[in-house]
Amino acid sequence: MGKALEGVRILDMTHVQSGPTCTQLLAWFGADVLKVERPGVGDATRGQLRDIPGVDSLYFTMLNHNKRSITLNTKTETGKAIFERLIEECDVLVENFAPGALDRMGFTWERIQEINPRIIYASVKGFGPGPYQDCKVYENVAQCTGGSASTTGFDDGPPLVTGAQIGDSGTGLHLALGIVTALYHREQSGRGQRVECAMQDGVLNLCRVKMRDQQRLAHGPLKEYPQYPNGTFGEAAPRSGNASGGGQPGWVVKTKGWETDPNAYIYVITQAAAFPGLARAIGREDWLDDPEWNTPEARLPKLDRVFAEIEKWTMTKDKFEVMEILNPLNVPCGPILSMKELAEESSLRATGTVVEVDHPTRGSYLSVGNPVKLSDSPSEVGRSPLLGEHTSEIMQDVLGYSAEEIEAARRDGAIGREDAEQPAAA
Numbered sequence: 001m002g003k004a005l006e007g008v009r010i011l012d013m014t015h016v017q018s019g020p021t022c023t024q025l026l027a028w029f030g031a032d033v034l035k036v037e038r039p040g041v042g043d044a045t046r047g048q049l050r051d052i053p054g055v056d057s058l059y060f061t062m063l064n065h066n067k068r069s070i071t072l073n074t075k076t077e078t079g080k081a082i083f084e085r086l087i088e089e090c091d092v093l094v095e096n097f098a099p100g101a102l103d104r105m106g107f108t109w110e111r112i113q114e115i116n117p118r119i120i121y122a123s124v125k126g127f128g129p130g131p132y133q134d135c136k137v138y139e140n141v142a143q144c145t146g147g148s149a150s151t152t153g154f155d156d157g158p159p160l161v162t163g164a165q166i167g168d169s170g171t172g173l174h175l176a177l178g179i180v181t182a183l184y185h186r187e188q189s190g191r192g193q194r195v196e197c198a199m200q201d202g203v204l205n206l207c208r209v210k211m212r213d214q215q216r217l218a219h220g221p222l223k224e225y226p227q228y229p230n231g232t233f234g235e236a237a238p239r240s241g242n243a244s245g246g247g248q249p250g251w252v253v254k255t256k257g258w259e260t261d262p263n264a265y266i267y268v269i270t271q272a273a274a275f276p277g278l279a280r281a282i283g284r285e286d287w288l289d290d291p292e293w294n295t296p297e298a299r300l301p302k303l304d305r306v307f308a309e310i311e312k313w314t315m316t317k318d319k320f321e322v323m324e325i326l327n328p329l330n331v332p333c334g335p336i337l338s339m340k341e342l343a344e345e346s347s348l349r350a351t352g353t354v355v356e357v358d359h360p361t362r363g364s365y366l367s368v369g370n371p372v373k374l375s376d377s378p379s380e381v382g383r384s385p386l387l388g389e390h391t392s393e394i395m396q397d398v399l400g401y402s403a404e405e406i407e408a409a410r411r412d413g414a415i416g417r418e419d420a421e422q423p424a425a426a
């Protein structure tokens with residue numbers, strides 16, 4: 001069984017999170033990803049949030065699995081010549097520099113196409129064309145400008161960013177789809193194309209249902225929001241607390257131990273069809289004959305009271321017990337799982353979604369593996385490369401440089417010295 005993207009070679013100019021998550025996905029599916037980094041410096045995340053002095057951070061090692069690293073200074077003449085050879089040999093160039101960085105190095109889309117008309121050139125930027133196109137952007141800026149923050153949090157509190165990295169990893173995921181789509185199109189057209197995804201656009205795409213709600217507002221209050229019926233609605237889709245974004249009411253309720261455990265909570269969805277079972281389970285079978293409670297319409301204006309009653313019951317059980325009781329009743333519910341619980345979850349280990357990987361300087365580390373499973377194409381999760389670990393190998397095997405030429409490029413400072421590349425202790 002071959003890997004799905006075997007034979008595809010990626011020229012990976014990405015750094016930090018958004019771009020690296022994209023090329024990491026492609027690498028998991030079997031693409032040969034050549035990560036280009038500045039000699040002696042490398043991706044800034046190698047040294048950020050470091051837990052062990054002198055060792056690549058988890059930030060880096062968890063975002064750069066299965067790649068090869070070549071150090072190259074693309075601002076020197078020799079470096080530019082090597083970069084051109086890389087463009088010739090690769091199927092896809094991916095980058096997420098600040099706007100215009102690659103152009104400033106002399107590599108415009110026109111120039112890149114001249115070098116290799118089959119190459120696909122994919123970029124993440126903070127914003128698309130418009131007033132903010134030149135701005136540098138990080139995760140939370142994208143969450144704030146893409147509609148997520150204005151709709152996350154409680155109505156009486158400030159906007160909130162979420163822990164899910166929808167700006168960085170979300171945009172990386174969008175870009176990966178653009179790249180494989182362009183690769184597929186190249187099969188017929190024979191030509192590469194430009195693929196761009198702005199983080200603002202990627203976040204907005206993930207907030208699609210909030211744009212839905214924005215338009216629904218014109219036709220009356222959003223009845224599934226906690227502001228209904230007693231609060232007020234303004235001109236913009238408001239923050240909805242823990243309300244369910246779908247047609248079925250849901251909320252987070254406390255479970256046993258919530259006083260000391262910040263994650264002793266469970267999300268419960270009061271799906272109409274399963275409501276009778278839920279009412280019986282919590283000891284409120286009286287609701288079933290009561291027109292004040294026995295239809296979704298009757299319950300809608302008093303969902304807070306419905307969930308308060310459910311909570312009285314869930315507070316007597318731990319979150320897993322609640323799940324065990326409610327699931328057979330077809331009541332969708334989700335215990336609030338901590339990162340600790342997820343890291344220890346045996347079923348996630350069994351599927352490879354949580355993996356342990358060995359690293360030469362760090363030792364074994366835990367990572368999130370490929371969440372997408374293909375039945376016929378295996379996906380292995382290997383460690384991240386050391387800075388410049390594969391410089392000579394790539395120069396020789398991919399680009400066909402001789403040992404003398406490699407040494408000359410090293411003397412020029414175009415590529416790094418492999419024995420001197422490892423980061424200094426933080």
Ligand SMILES: CC(C)(COP(=O)(O)OP(=O)(O)OC[C@H]1O[C@@H](n2cnc3c(N)ncnc32)[C@H](O)[C@@H]1OP(=O)(O)O)[C@@H](O)C(=O)NCCC(=O)NCCS
Pocket residue numbers: 015016017018019036037038039072073074075096097098099100101102104105124125126135136137138139168
């Ligand atoms: C993430 C971001 C804010 C970081 O900004 P930054 O640390 O200032 O880094 P830049 O992207 O501006 O790149 C820094 C410089 O390094 C240079 N550089 C990068 N790799 C190089 C290499 N191998 N050789 C020589 N120079 C290199 C770039 O050309 C750029 O130089 P320039 O400013 O003279 O053009 C910015 O890259 C950005 O907005 N990216 C797009 C959006 C994005 O992906 N954000 C999310 C990141 S998770």
